[in-house]
Amino acid sequence: MTNHVFWKNNSLYLLDQRELPFKKTYLKCDNIKDVAYAIKSMAVRGAPLIGIVAAYGVVLGIFSILSSKDSVKDKDIENICERLSKTRPTAVNLFWALERMKNAFKKFCKHIDMPGLMLDEAISIHVEDIENNRMLSLFGAELIDDGDTILTHCNAGALAMGGYGTALGVIRAAHESGKRIKVFATETRPYLQGARLTAWELFEEGVDVEIVPDNHVGLLCYKKVINKIIVGADRIALNGDTANKIGTSMVALCAYHYKIPFFIAAPVSTFDRNIQNGASIPIEERNGKEVKYINGKPLTLKAIKARYYSFDITPEQHISNIITEKGIIEKPFKKYIKMLFTV
Numbered sequence: 001m002t003n004h005v006f007w008k009n010n011s012l013y014l015l016d017q018r019e020l021p022f023k024k025t026y027l028k029c030d031n032i033k034d035v036a037y038a039i040k041s042m043a044v045r046g047a048p049l050i051g052i053v054a055a056y057g058v059v060l061g062i063f064s065i066l067s068s069k070d071s072v073k074d075k076d077i078e079n080i081c082e083r084l085s086k087t088r089p090t091a092v093n094l095f096w097a098l099e100r101m102k103n104a105f106k107k108f109c110k111h112i113d114m115p116g117l118m119l120d121e122a123i124s125i126h127v128e129d130i131e132n133n134r135m136l137s138l139f140g141a142e143l144i145d146d147g148d149t150i151l152t153h154c155n156a157g158a159l160a161m162g163g164y165g166t167a168l169g170v171i172r173a174a175h176e177s178g179k180r181i182k183v184f185a186t187e188t189r190p191y192l193q194g195a196r197l198t199a200w201e202l203f204e205e206g207v208d209v210e211i212v213p214d215n216h217v218g219l220l221c222y223k224k225v226i227n228k229i230i231v232g233a234d235r236i237a238l239n240g241d242t243a244n245k246i247g248t249s250m251v252a253l254c255a256y257h258y259k260i261p262f263f264i265a266a267p268v269s270t271f272d273r274n275i276q277n278g279a280s281i282p283i284e285e286r287n288g289k290e291v292k293y294i295n296g297k298p299l300t301l302k303a304i305k306a307r308y309y310s311f312d313i314t315p316e317q318h319i320s321n322i323i324t325e326k327g328i329i330e331k332p333f334k335k336y337i338k339m340l341f342t343v
């Protein structure tokens with residue numbers, strides 16, 4: 001897998017996911033404006049990756065301040081984090097990573113090498129994410145059997161994280177252990193994370209993958225073409241209700257109706273300890289123009305309106321298990337999710 005996020009000579013380099021799989025171009029970020037643009041424009045996307053990129057963004061913000069001032073104040077960190085937090089509202093990993101960077105600043109602000117220690121903190125967030133992905137993937141692979149045909153929606157692969165993947169990490173770990181698996185990737189209109197990113201990642205890994213339009217899920221369940229479904233998450237409430245890419249709740253509803261196991265795979269940083277249920281999760285609404293144009297070509301008349309909610313909420317009743325790096329969460333979710341934060 002291509003190195004899609006790295007730090008070099010005090011700049012952050014990000015593989016521009018809008019161009020994949022045809023072109024591999026990198027955005028060079030030198031300040032928080034560049035980082036905010038990369039997140040907002042979806043050059044980088046996926047809940048954990050947004051958090052990792054924002055953490056590096058805080059470091060760039062610190063470097064920018066130190067190029068014209070002698071010191072960095074608490075207020076400066078507040079302003080940097082405020083700016084980055086405005087980029088995308090749903091993935092809680094963004095706010096989690098910014099909080100962690102604020103706490104690191106409190107700890108290191110008086111240290112002679114504060115900027116270096118802040119960079120180390122961002123690197124730790126990045127490295128820990130990859131380790132957590134690997135760990136949860138090993139747990140999740142136990143739920144996958146030789147011969148399974150699995151459907152996934154959107155992209156919860158290495159590209160959406162520091163590396164390796166959550167939903168795709170589970171598939172990858174099962175594939176690496178020798179299980180024969182077939183995957184259906186929904187194309188995921190309108191950004192096409194499934195067709196452009198998931199299919200590409202799995203194809204590169206040698207996994208048997210086929211793209212289907214989003215509206216095929218009902219038929220694939222009805223005909224028992226698929227026997228398991230696994231997706232990632234952008235924010236999980238304390239009762240297990242889960243925000244993920246728009247369309248996930250329809251997939252989960254089909255799975256529930258046809259009694260097909262539906263798994264969420266996500267690191268603990270995706271759980272929101274302040275939110276009791278899905279109703280309070282903020283849903284990003286993007287510009288309807290992103291629905292009306294494909295590669296700059298209009299799909300309909302200019303005067304026709306379009307609406308684009310980027311995420312939806314899957315009620316916990318429709319989820320079979322949640323796979324984390326601390327283990328597999330069973331029902332009742334409320335009881336076991338609480339334990340994530342106490343043990």
Ligand code: MRU
Pocket residue numbers: 045046047048091153154155156157160161166193231232233234244245246310
């Ligand atoms: O709009 P995106 O591409 O950032 O949405 C990504 C998803 O919905 C993923 O499924 C989610 O972030 C889980 S991957 C960690």
